[in-house]
Amino acid sequence: MLARKLESRRVVLRWLAVVLWAIFIFFMSSRDATQLSEGFFEQVKQLLAAVLNALFGYHEDPVSPFCHFCEYTVLGALLANALRAHVRSLRTACLAGVAIASAYGITDEIHQLFVPGRFCDPADWVVDTCGAALGALVLYLVVRFRHGASCDRGRQGTHDAALGSELR
DSSP states (O other), X not given: OHHHHHHHHHHHHHHHHHHHHHHHHHHHHTOOTTGGGSHHHHHHHHHHHHHHHHHHOOOSOOHHXXXXXXXXXXXXXXXXXXXXXXXXXXXXXXXXXXXXXXHHHHHHHHHHTTSTTOOOOHHHXXXXXXXXXXXXXXHHHHHHHHHXXXXXXXXXXXXXXXXXXXXX
């Protein structure tokens, strides 16, 4: 009974993290270029631009694609982690997480059509999807490393039962 209650709380917290991160992405997409060029955002943008320019010699605005990639890397990992409680295999959870994050990326680009100073860019959606794929892959590798190959056999078997909620 206590184990089920703890597992339910874990699932709720995982989905809460997904929702909060999606709200953060929406908030960032609601800012126009001038709002992202003030105060804290401007300092972060300048720092990121300096680092990316030093690393890659990129002289355009490297921050936007980099930020999209990072936002969706986190979203992909959070979604895959939350979905683990609802599907039989880790692989399925990760693929579904990428698909859902990619769909959210499409809605994010459509949303930007209505934000002054922003525009819909299909290339951003591609970057979003690649970021989500990386996030899901990292989660997949971490869980596989922690639990071995048994995490992809579903909820059957004595080994999975012994690991309990950690696999989901």
